[in-house]
Amino acid sequence: MAAHTQPGRPNQLFRNLNSKIASIPMMLTAVVIFLGGTIWTVVYSFTNSKLLPRLSFVGLEQYERLWDTPRWIVSIQNLATYGCLSLIFSLTIGFLLAALMDQKIRFENTFRTIFLYPFALSFIVTGLVWQWILNPEFGVQSVVRSLGWTSFTFDPLYNSDIVIYGILIAALWQGTGLVMCLMLAGLRGIDEDIWKAARVDGIPMWKTYLFIIIPMMRPVFVTTLVIIASGIVRIYDLVVAQTSGGPGIASDVPAKYVYDYMFFAQNLGQGFAASTMMLLAVAIIIVPWAYLEFGGRKRG
Amino acid sequence: MDKSLTMPASGPVSRPGISAPAGSRLETGPQGKRPRKVLSSRNIIVYGALGLAAIYYLIPLYVMVVTSLKGMPEIRLGNIFSPPMEITFEPWVKAWAQACTGLNCDGLSRGFWNSVRITVPSVIVSIAIASVNGYALANWRFKGSEIFFTILIVGAFIPYQVMIYPIVIILREMGLYGTLYGLILVHSIFGMPIQTLLFRNYFVSLPEELFKAARIDGAGFWQIYFRIMLPMSLPIFVVSMILQTTGIWNDFLFGVVFTRPDTYPMTVQLNNIVNSVQGVKEYNVNMAATLLTGAVPLIVYFVSGRLFVRGIAAGAVKG
Numbered sequence: 001m002a003a004h005t006q007p008g009r010p011n012q013l014f015r016n017l018n019s020k021i022a023s024i025p026m027m028l029t030a031v032v033i034f035l036g037g038t039i040w041t042v043v044y045s046f047t048n049s050k051l052l053p054r055l056s057f058v059g060l061e062q063y064e065r066l067w068d069t070p071r072w073i074v075s076i077q078n079l080a081t082y083g084c085l086s087l088i089f090s091l092t093i094g095f096l097l098a099a100l101m102d103q104k105i106r107f108e109n110t111f112r113t114i115f116l117y118p119f120a121l122s123f124i125v126t127g128l129v130w131q132w133i134l135n136p137e138f139g140v141q142s143v144v145r146s147l148g149w150t151s152f153t154f155d156p157l158y159n160s161d162i163v164i165y166g167i168l169i170a171a172l173w174q175g176t177g178l179v180m181c182l183m184l185a186g187l188r189g190i191d192e193d194i195w196k197a198a199r200v201d202g203i204p205m206w207k208t209y210l211f212i213i214i215p216m217m218r219p220v221f222v223t224t225l226v227i228i229a230s231g232i233v234r235i236y237d238l239v240v241a242q243t244s245g246g247p248g249i250a251s252d253v254p255a256k257y258v259y260d261y262m263f264f265a266q267n268l269g270q271g272f273a274a275s276t277m278m279l280l281a282v283a284i285i286i287v288p289w290a291y292l293e294f295g296g297r298k299r300g
Numbered sequence: 301m302d303k304s305l306t307m308p309a310s311g312p313v314s315r316p317g318i319s320a321p322a323g324s325r326l327e328t329g330p331q332g333k334r335p336r337k338v339l340s341s342r343n344i345i346v347y348g349a350l351g352l353a354a355i356y357y358l359i360p361l362y363v364m365v366v367t368s369l370k371g372m373p374e375i376r377l378g379n380i381f382s383p384p385m386e387i388t389f390e391p392w393v394k395a396w397a398q399a400c401t402g403l404n405c406d407g408l409s410r411g412f413w414n415s416v417r418i419t420v421p422s423v424i425v426s427i428a429i430a431s432v433n434g435y436a437l438a439n440w441r442f443k444g445s446e447i448f449f450t451i452l453i454v455g456a457f458i459p460y461q462v463m464i465y466p467i468v469i470i471l472r473e474m475g476l477y478g479t480l481y482g483l484i485l486v487h488s489i490f491g492m493p494i495q496t497l498l499f500r501n502y503f504v505s506l507p508e509e510l511f512k513a514a515r516i517d518g519a520g521f522w523q524i525y526f527r528i529m530l531p532m533s534l535p536i537f538v539v540s541m542i543l544q545t546t547g548i549w550n551d552f553l554f555g556v557v558f559t560r561p562d563t564y565p566m567t568v569q570l571n572n573i574v575n576s577v578q579g580v581k582e583y584n585v586n587m588a589a590t591l592l593t594g595a596v597p598l599i600v601y602f603v604s605g606r607l608f609v610r611g612i613a614a615g616a617v618k619g
Binding site: 025031033035037096101109115117119122135142146177255262274279286 | 346347349350353354356357358359360361363364367375376379380381429432433435436437440441442445448449451452454455457458459460461462463464465466467469470488489492496520521522546549550551552553557567570571574575583586587590593594597598600601602605608609612
């Protein structure tokens with residue numbers, strides 16, 4: 001592609017000038033906001049900025065205080081629980097739905113429309129609907145009780161031990177449709193002959209899925225995993241809408257911690273340190289993936 | 301779709317209206333007739349499972365609609381799944397025109413119009429920038445262009461919380477903090493990675509000869525963009541419009557950080573109405589407000605159908 005420009009180079013800077021001018025917004029965004037903003041935040045996380053950012057370095061003090069704060073520990077635990085379960089369930093449910101959808105069924109479009117519509121809704125709407133359904137006074141709990149099972153208890157949003165599962169239910173409702181779509185695209189990309197061969201060899205269907213199809217879909221799984229994982233670290237709106245972090249701090253998540261410290265507690269240094277930890281979490285997910293994906297491609 | 305195989309008249313065991321057998325992909329293999337009973341039991345499992353899943357996905361929508369049409373006395377008595385005995389549209393009117401957030405009591409309509417004023421320019425600006433960027437990256441690469449693009453794509457994975465405060469400072473310096481312009485700028489910035497990727501991939505997939513022919517005829521950067529690329533890329537414009545419209549409409553974090561209470565977008569206002577602590581909770585009004593906020597992306601989704609699926613697939617699976 002680079003061959004559009006002539007090999008003789010009169011002046012490096014003015015070659016392809018229009019393209020460079022047109023790319024200025026992209027360059028600014030990439031360098032100033034994404035790169036510059038990230039570096040700025042990381043640098044200021046080593047200062048003791050309170051109401052306003054100040055460059056007075058205190059080393060790792062903010063991080064020490066961060067990991068001494070119970071609220072941060074709770075939010076990290078919530079994120080870990082929510083993240084693991086969300087990954088497992090959305091991959092499993094998404095794949096199962098996709099496998100069912102791939103049985104040459106009728107009404108495929110109808111089913112797809114139904115499974116995917118929550119994805120078009122915002123997390124705020126999702127959170128508020130599920131807050132209402134899980135409301136112990138009127139929702140599922142009271143309905144089951146009115147059917148005769150009077151000791152039935154299901155109030156995840158008011159019980160700090162299980163509140164994160166209440167959020168998980170809502171998140172799965174919102175997000176599994178997307179996973180299903182990605183998986184279905186992956187299943188459709190698999191050669192029909194594979195199925196024929198497995199059929200001829202008399203391999204049962206579930207074995208074909210488990211030992212042939214799923215290993216073949218590795219790239220789809222990896223991409224889906226990265227998408228889900230980077231969404232998990234960001235989770236914020238859903239918690240705000242569904243529980244506002246409550247009861248107490250029981251359903252707090254890192255993104256909410258960051259926001260509260262930056263804009264309410266007037267403790268910028270803590271906010272920066274916490275957001276740097278979020279960045280680190282994402283890096284742990286992204287770097288190996290990028291290395292496998294792009295490092296491998298260049299060599300191969 | 302390649303749904304070419306349908307069974308002849310279905311037996312008495314299989315359910316009416318369903319004639320395509322579940323395992324019909326296997327029917328293409330070399331084999332004899334299958335006993336019909338096995339097929340229909342598989343049918344029952346497949347459709348049963350899909351049906352149950354569909355119910356789970358539909359229940360919240362159903363509950364929202366039903367609750368929003370009931371009066372408060374009925375909500376206190378009945379269960380949330382029962383259909384309304386007396387349909388009333390009062391909650392909808394109240395949610396739209398009277399619901400209170402703080403001192404304002406003019407309902408969600410304020411948030412709705414704020415969201416419109418945010419979404420429309422943001423979509424236009426971000427798509428304009430991203431399409432030109434994608435075009436430059438696909439057809440006019442220059443030294444370093446791929447580096448910027450890589451930073452952009454990696455940047456898409458950075459949590460927003462990391463970059464929010466520097467942006468607050470930049471916008472404050474520019475005098476745009478708290479204004480709609482500032483928020484539009486923010487949406488354009490954060491929409492850029494995925495949109496640029498979308499357009500770049502689309503332009504790369506167009507035949508290169510077109511571009512070369514235009515170059516030989518003496519067309520320049522902008523001429524080729526406006527005369528050749530733009531008219532050819534209507535589908536991708538529609539896809540990216542769908543993505544951006546739903547994405548920006550559904551945003552909460554940027555709305556709450558970069559605007560003031562009187563310019564809050566709909567999602568923020570909705571959250572404030574429903575989760576406000578003072579006053580009696582009016583669940584029917586809350587659900588009507590929730591449905592109103594969800595209506596715009598839902599309409600976009602139902603109208604666009606397949607294009608929406610294509611958009612998220614293109615946005616999600618790179619390459």
